[in-house]
Amino acid sequence: MPNYDAHVLSGIVTYPLAVALAGILKEYAGIPFELSSIALILGYALYVLGADLPDMDHPNALLHRGTKPIVAVAVGSAVYLQALHRFSFTEEWLNQTAAWSVGVVGALIGWFGFTWIMPRHRGIVHSLLFAFIYGVLAFLLVEYGLGMSTGEGLYVGFAAFSGYMLHLLLDREISLI
Known part of the structure; x- marks a missing residue:
């Protein structure tokens, strides 16, 4: 092949x-x-x-390995955007840090979910x-x-x-x- x-x-x-x-x-x-x-x-x-x-x-395909992190980053970024205004710390950087922490969880779900949903x-x-x-x-x-x-x-x-x-x-x- x-x-x-x-x-x-x-x-x-x-x-x-x-x-x-x-x-x-x-x-x-x-x-x-x-x-x-x-x-x-x-x-x-x-x-x-x-x-x-x-x-x-x-x-093991290059395309798979390249797509997987893009999907993870896209999911993590979308989760970050949704989480950003849900925190109300007095310092803005704390809100961003908290939102990115939630975004990272989304990115991990995207990373492992990509492999899980990919067919044989x-x-x-x-x-x-x-x-x-x-x-x-x-x-x-x-x-x-x-x-x-x-x-x-x-x-x-x-x-x-x-x-x-x-x-x-x-x-x-x-x-x-």
């Missing part, structure tokens, strides 16, 4: 094929992709990320369903999060889905769920 370098480098070098396929689908199938420069650049980033994303479920390697994350979910999330990010056009969102979602599918094809394992 391909390793991290093989997956990511495959994503880097095959992106022009995804652009060409999108152009063909736009021209001949009438799919309203908008291939603006920003959509192509975002598409490239999410295509290459998708080329390794299914390995997020492997505890080559399980549901290595599926057509998750490729579709990744594409839909990319579309939603572009259209609603970044306020770009629907056509740009459709293209970025297609690029994300395609990069994810590249990983599954390289692994020679494609399941529906």
Whole structure:
């Protein structure tokens, strides 16, 4: 099975094929992709990320090890923000220290929870369903999060889905769920 370098480098070098396929689908199938420069650049980033994303479920994968602390910090920071105004010490630094202490508990829960909820390697994350979910999330990010056009969102979602599918094809394992 391909390793991290093989997956990511495959994503880097095959992106022009995804652009060409999108152009063909736009021209001949009438799919309203908008291939603006920003959509192509975002598409490239999410295509290459998708080329390794299914390995997020492997505890030794670089992506897993990189995502786990980001999740922990995000959860801890969210808990900190919720806890910050629940303390009323006379000194502000005491309120912040107390809130961060609670935030650290949230971060630890995020750290261990990430491992606990992650399915077994080559399980549901290595599926057509998750490729579709990744594409839909990319579309939603572009259209609603970044306020770009629907056509740009459709293209970025297609690029994300395609990069994810590249990983599954390289692994020679494609399941529906």
